[in-house]
Amino acid sequence: MGMESKFIWMNGEMVPFEKATLHFLTPALHYGAAVFEGIRAYNTAKGPAVFRLNEHTERLFDSARVLGFREFPWTAAQVSAAVKQTVKANGFADCYIRPLLYLDGGGWNLNVDFGKPSLAIAVWEWANYLGEEALAKGIRANISSFTRHHPNVSMTKAKIAGNYVNSILAKTESQRLGFEEAIMLDPQGYIAECTGENLFLVRDGKVITPSTAPVLEGITRHTILTIAKDLGYEILEQPVSRDQLYVADEVFVCGTAAECIGLSEIDFRKIGDGKSGRITREIQNVYHDAIRGKIAKYESWCDYVG
Numbered sequence: 438m439g440m441e442s443k444f445i446w447m448n449g450e451m452v453p454f455e456k457a458t459l460h461f462l463t464p465a466l467h468y469g470a471a472v473f474e475g476i477r478a479y480n481t482a483k484g485p486a487v488f489r490l491n492e493h494t495e496r497l498f499d500s501a502r503v504l505g506f507r508e509f510p511w512t513a514a515q516v517s518a519a520v521k522q523t524v525k526a527n528g529f530a531d532c533y534i535r536p537l538l539y540l541d542g543g544g545w546n547l548n549v550d551f552g553k554p555s556l557a558i559a560v561w562e563w564a565n566y567l568g569e570e571a572l573a574k575g576i577r578a579n580i581s582s583f584t585r586h587h588p589n590v591s592m593t594k595a596k597i598a599g600n601y602v603n604s605i606l607a608k609t610e611s612q613r614l615g616f617e618e619a620i621m622l623d624p625q626g627y628i629a630e631c632t633g634e635n636l637f638l639v640r641d642g643k644v645i646t647p648s649t650a651p652v653l654e655g656i657t658r659h660t661i662l663t664i665a666k667d668l669g670y671e672i673l674e675q676p677v678s679r680d681q682l683y684v685a686d687e688v689f690v691c692g693t694a695a696e697c698i699g700l701s702e703i704d705f706r707k708i709g710d711g712k713s714g715r716i717t718r719e720i721q722n723v724y725h726d727a728i729r730g731k732i733a734k735y736e737s738w739c740d741y742v743g
Contacts, residue, residue: 439561446523446558448510457557464544464552469599471539472500475633475693476520478560478742480530481730486739487524487534488693488728490517492656494536500595501538505549509538511556521742523558533563533694539598563694571617572721575689575701575713578631580679581607581619585629588651596653604632618690620682620703623651628677634692637661638677638685639716645673645681657691660738664723667734670716687714689721696728697721 445457465471474497478487494517501509511519520534536558544552583606586593591600603621611619611632620636623629629651630636635658637646644665646658666672682688688700688708697720699713708714713721727735 440559442527442529442559442561444523444526446519446526448555448557449519451523451526457559459541463539463541465539465541465598468540468544468547469597469602470504470544470549470552471537471598472497472504473535473537473596473598474500475596476534476536477693477728478524478529478532478534479728479730479739481739481741483730483741485524485530485532485742486730487520487742488740489656489660489738490520490740492659493693494520496596496654496656497536497538500597501554503592503595504597506538506554507550509554516556516558517740519556519558521740523560524742527560529560529562531562532560535559537598571698573713575699575708575711575717576617577615577702578618578620578700579611579614579616579704581611581621581632583607583610583619583621585621585623585651587624593651594649594654608632618700622679623647625651625676626679627651628679628682631690631692634690634695634698635661636677636688636690638682639687639689639714640681640685642716643671643673644716645675645677647677648674655692657693657696660727661691661697661720661724664720664727664735668719668723682708685709687717689713689717691724697724 444451474493476493478485494513538556540552541555542553607619618631621629635655683706686709691697699717701711726732730739
């Protein structure tokens, strides 16, 4: 995956890509004391548009508050403007955007009050995270041997950098076993989410997803729920057991990077007819039109770079 660009925004300045570096003793590197967002911009008939930018920016600040930061040198509006500025400066249309708010210059006593926050924003061109073929055929997944964080051990509502070691362990294990994604259980043994995606299943025409108690409140998750409701599907948010996935008519996952992808197989058990199901494809098609500004009622989700 090429992540090169012309510029990275760092604390208010556009820094050439090769010079956007941090000191080895930056505490965020040693302790994972940083929060981030994954955002996408898509080319539309009106030019590049960042999808649900304000919601992502708000969640970045929420994550920082959960981690313990009390004051910020920037407002949410300034960060959103900086995101669009960075996309424009690099001349990208379809791209991935990574703001990172990190502990800098202090905090070695494991207390964020003794450090200061810095902010950087990178963008790079990126196609589908799980591959174009996955859109039609779906992907294979397994139940990970690693449990999703307990909500009172490591805050599950925040995109804290250190939290993602949990996902690295699970994803690495699953891919070494020959699967493309890992499904993680919560500490009570119910389905939580994948390493970077929220999970849904379809049974008897109903769209079912775990409640947000143990998982990230995904912005793409909210998008998919809105689309499914508008399409007339009944939505159930409830505990989901592992065996309920095995007998589901369809299973699919969603996230900013992965977008909306069906699961064809879980733990060597074929799901439905072994490819992306009808309802999955219907939601997927509306989602792909929405992110490119093609549906009027969802166009407010598109923040045009200008």
